[in-house]
Amino acid sequence: MRSQNRTSSQRTRILAVASAAAAGALALSGCTSQVQNGWLPGSKDTTSNTAMITDLWVNSWIAAMVVGAVTWGLILWCLVAYRRRKGTTGFPRQTSYNLPLEIFYTAIPLFLVVVFFYFTDRDQRAIDTPNANPDVTINVVGKQWAWDFNYKQGGIVKDNVYEAGTQAHLNGSSLDLSKLPTLYLPVNKTVTIDLTSRDVIHSFWIPAFLQKRDMIPGHPNQIYFTPQKEGTYDGKCAELCGEYHSEMLFRVKVVSEAEFQAHLAGLPKGLLDTTYDRNPDLNQK
Helix, strand or coil: CHHHHHHHHHHHHHHHHHHHHHHHHHHHCCCCHHHHCCCCCCCCCCECCHHHHHHHHHHHHHHHHHHHHHHHHHHHHHHHHCCCCCCCCCCCCCCCCCHHHHHHHHHHHHHHHHHHHHHHHHHHHHHCCCCCCCCEEEEEEEECCEEEEEEECECCECCCEEEECCCCCCCCCCCCHHHCCEEEEECCCCEEEEEEECCCCEEEEEHHHCEEEEEECCECEEEEECECCCEEEEEEECCCCCCCHHHCEEEEEEECHHHHHHHHHCCCECCCCHHHCCCHHHCCC
């Protein structure tokens, strides 16, 4: 009887520790804005997609931490409750299988996978739904080792205009950010970005926007979002694309519509087409 009471008390303590760990994991999610963002760059209101992506990321980690806490709690409970006690001789009773337990540890992981898949698929479909009539359509072209921006006529863009970017040069001195290729976006306007490449595989990445897309020659890609917070954001190529990959930098300025229109008015008219493309695999010898 005394042994049973001691075991029951130990089980209670272990369950209490496991519950406290799970509660602590949940509490940590509300400490600071940085923690609430899951240590992701930017903020939830940067674009129309950042809140959805952040919530998926943070909630997935909370679920994983709760499952981890429960799993470790059960492991510790088994170590204590079924430890070899003083005076015990021989081997404990051997069980070849336990059908309810096997169903449990098969069903629970399967349930978790289905839940994660559902929410991931739901958010991905929402993020990748094209804008029916975007206010702004921009063709962003990656090239070794800079960016070209074609602002296409339509929506609030009155004429086709373009801006050709040049490569950043990292030589150890301070970088003049004003000379980096700069993509202008109007705040609170729907934006469709068509991504193409002139030469090799690049990757368009604005960390604060929490979205990244590969740019593969001959295979156009797209990103859809609405900028919701004015400011200047850093961008870069996220695919190793050659010797000066680290210098393939750009900036994004989210501005008012008036400032956006003023910037477009100072750009040359027309579009930079495929005349400047270079595909090494198709070059004639």
